[in-house]
Every structure is written in structure tokens, then in C-alpha cells.
Amino acid sequence: VGALVVVARDDEFLAGVLASRWLEVWRRGLGGRLDVATVRSFPQPWAPDLPRGALSREREERRDAVVRAWRAAGGGLEDLDPESCAAEELNAAVAVAYGWPAGADDAEALARLRAMAPA
Numbered sequence: 001v002g003a004l005v006v007v008a009r010d011d012e013f014l015a016g017v018l019a020s021r022w023l024e025v026w027r028r029g030l031g032g033r034l035d036v037a038t039v040r041s042f043p044q045p046w047a048p049d050l051p052r053g054a055l056s057r058e059r060e061e062r063r064d065a066v067v068r069a070w071r072a073a074g075g076g077l078e079d080l081d082p083e084s085c086a087a088e089e090l091n092a093a094v095a096v097a098y099g100w101p102a103g104a105d106d107a108e109a110l111a112r113l114r115a116m117a118p119a
Contacts, residue, residue, distance in 0.1 A: 013063050013097075014048050016070030019080055020094040021087070022109055029110040043116035045097040062097040069093040 017023075018039070026042050027034050046059060055063060070076075073086035080087050092102035100112060 011048065012067045012070050012075070014044070015076055016066040016073075016090055017044060017094050017097070018042075019070065019073070019076070020091050021082060021106075022091070022094055022098075022113065025106045025109050026113050028106075029114065041117065043113050045094075045099070059097075062093075065093040066090070066097050 023034075023039070023042055027038050030038060030041070032038060045062070046055070052060070052063075069086070069090040069092075073080050073084075073090050080090070095102050095104045095109070098112065098116075100109065104112070
């Protein structure tokens, strides 16, 4: 049985981060199902409520790359095929937003996410 978790926020960057494969890597690493607690505990590249003007130029560029990839992947208007080029581009853009190599594998990403998570 699938789960539906709704995140109500007008933020294409956050939508792109949550649509990337890294949320699924996080969920599997926690050993649980996708639920509100999993989404809330998912470390973000930076605080989601940080005002845009407070981002460094590098972070603004990384944010914009995620938004462009999110839009190119359909912007949530259609299901994202995880094997598609659009999904790969979104995953790479989100990885770079985190400061990881674009080709990070799941084990490396999970280790980095765990290191970012509050204790």
C-alpha cells in the first residue's frame, strides 16, 4: 500500500528536493515508511525558511538549478519516472545543492544525510 504525504508550501526548490531520489534514500535508511515524521526529519541543504536574500551567490545558483530541473521534470504536474533523464538531472542538481558530487551513490548520500541530521 502506497503512502501519500502532502507538504503544503509554495516553494519549487523544496518540491524539487523532496521529489529527488534522496528522500527515498533517507526513508530506506530509516527503515520505515514514508510518513510525516520521515519528511520532517529529512535534512535539507539549508533551512527551508531562510530568506532568498540571505543565500550566498553559490547557494542561489544551486537553488536555481534545482528549480530549473524540477520544472524540466514536469514541476509536479506528472509523475516523475525515476529512470528518466529528467529525474537524473533533478537528482544531480539536488546533490550539488547539498554540496555533494552530482554522481553520489545511495550509500554515500545516506551517510552524508545522517551526518547532517540533528542528533
